[in-house]
Amino acid sequence: MRILHTADWHFGRQLEGRxxxxxxxxxxxxxxRIADEREVDLVVIAGDVYDSVNPPAWAEELFYEALERLCREGQRGVVVIAGNHDQPERVRAAAPLAAKHGIVLLGLPKEAPLQPETTGEDKVRIVQGGPSWFELAVPGCAHHAVIVALPYPSESRLKELLSDSFTQEEMQLAFSERISRLLSELSTHFRDDTVNLITSHLFVMGGMETDSERPIQIGGAMTVSTQAFPEKADYVALGHLHRLQKLCDKPLIRYSGSPLCFSFSEAGQSKAVVLVDIVPGEEVREEIVYLTSGRPLARWKATEGIAQVENWLAEGRDAGAWIDLELHVSDVIDPAEFQRLRKLSDDFLKIQRVVVREQSTEETEERVELSELAPDQLFRRFYERKRGAQPDEQLVAMFQRLLVDSGKEEQA
Known part of the structure; x- marks a missing residue:
């Protein structure tokens, strides 16, 4: 069975207002196109379909269009779970209709998939299933897939309170152990003659973050150890972290990452989907398929002023990319010149001005001279610059007493 793993679409998300x-x-x-050309049997979408619980109408329309095209009229399996950005009820709202086309939509952990009675053996069908798991048959595949599907498992969505008195470390351990027990229980449905998959949307320890992920929970309490995933699983398809990465080989645990770059911390990253070929009892084979549809992100640091930016644009540097420009200038830019800079390219999403003032010889000499002055002399200079007059001797004496008292406290 060939599985395509993707996640974190975040339909509706903008970048710097774009x-x-x-x-x-x-x-x-x-x-x-990849699913068709590579003859994919099953597509797993591991959460965060939308960027918010109330996405724009076009985002929902695009999601349903994607499902309709991917399922290939019930000939290809599609499994979707909700992430922390998704409203669970919204993700599974179309489940009664989707299930007739071999599409499984799950919003909450412990949720059982719908099993329509009208699906024939010539289409994708659920053979059996229960809360958080199901066995899927795909036309043309010699083996069934047993899938443990755990949408974003927060305490509230699990409807479980781990404790209200734990420390952060205790809470993290308790959450990881709870997920481990849950996955262990569900993995009893795995068999030697089936393709055994786990998909979830959570933070696994060891995963590398970017600035574009919004925390699942402040403090890192909702993190899970790689040891929570049973070795009976052939592949673990994760969502939440936007960087493509592999966390473990046995079982094979992966984040597919997001299909687009969502912050400039991801500048230079390549986005991809993961293809996995699994035959029961054989070694899992995986392939990274890099995407070209999203615009890359680039950071420019122009230390030679606007003329340098104009030269880069004329050279076609980072053509087609969204650009974060850091412009170094020696003084304030004329507003008209700054507006002209903005109009040079629609690809500038951010322009940050950094004023760099060259140090004169006099300033350097003054800094050396100041380092040789006594504390009371430094105080006199500071007071004169701030007040425009010399401090009286009584004030200087008070400063010296405070300095002495401070030294005694440090020694004590």
Whole structure:
């Protein structure tokens, strides 16, 4: 069975106020093309379909269009779980209709998939299932897939209170142990003759973050150890972290990462989906398929002024990328010149001015001279610069007493 793993679409998300709709639409086209050309049997979307619990209408329309194209009229399996950005009820709202086309939509952990009675053996169908797991048959595949699906498992969505008196360390350990027990219980459905998969949306320890992820929970309490995932699993498809990364080989645990760069901390990163070929009893084979639909992000640091920026644009540097420009100047830029700079390219999302003032010889000599002065002399200079007059001797004496008292306290 060939599985395509993707996650963190964040439909509806903007970048510095810029709409990403065109890029997200292009991603859907590219994803569907990859699924068709590579003859994918099952697509797993591991959470955060939307960027908010109340996404724009076009984002929902694009999501449903993607599902309709990916399922191939019930010939290809599609499994979607909710992430921390998704409203669970919104993700699973279309489940009664989607299930008839072999699409499984799960919003909450411990939720059982719908099993329509009208699905024939010539289409994707659920053979059996229960809360958080199901066995899926895909036309043309010799083996069934047993899938443990755990949408974002917060305490509230699990409907479990671990404790209200734990420290952060105790809470982290308790949460990891709870997920471990839950996965261990669910993995009893795995068999030697099935393709055994786990998909979830959570933070696994050892994963590398970027600035574009919003914390699942402040303090890192909702993190899970890699040891929480049973070795019976052939592959663990995760969502939440936006960087493509592998955390473990046995079982094979991966974040597919997001399909687009969502912050300039991801500048230079390549985005991808993961293809996994699994035959029961054999070694899992994986392939990274890099995406081209999203615009790259680039950071420019122009230390030679606007002329340097103009030269880079004329050379076609980072063509097609969104640009974060850091412009070094020696003085304040004329507003008209700054507006002209903005109009040089629509690709500038951020322009940050950094005023760099060269140090004169006099300033350097003054700094050396100051380092040789006594504390009371430094005080006199400071007071004169702030007040424009010399301090009286009584004030200087008070400063010296405070300095002496401070020294005694440090020694004590």
């Amino acid at each position: 709409d990403r709709r065109a890029e997200q639409t292009a991603f859907v086209d590219e994803l569907c």
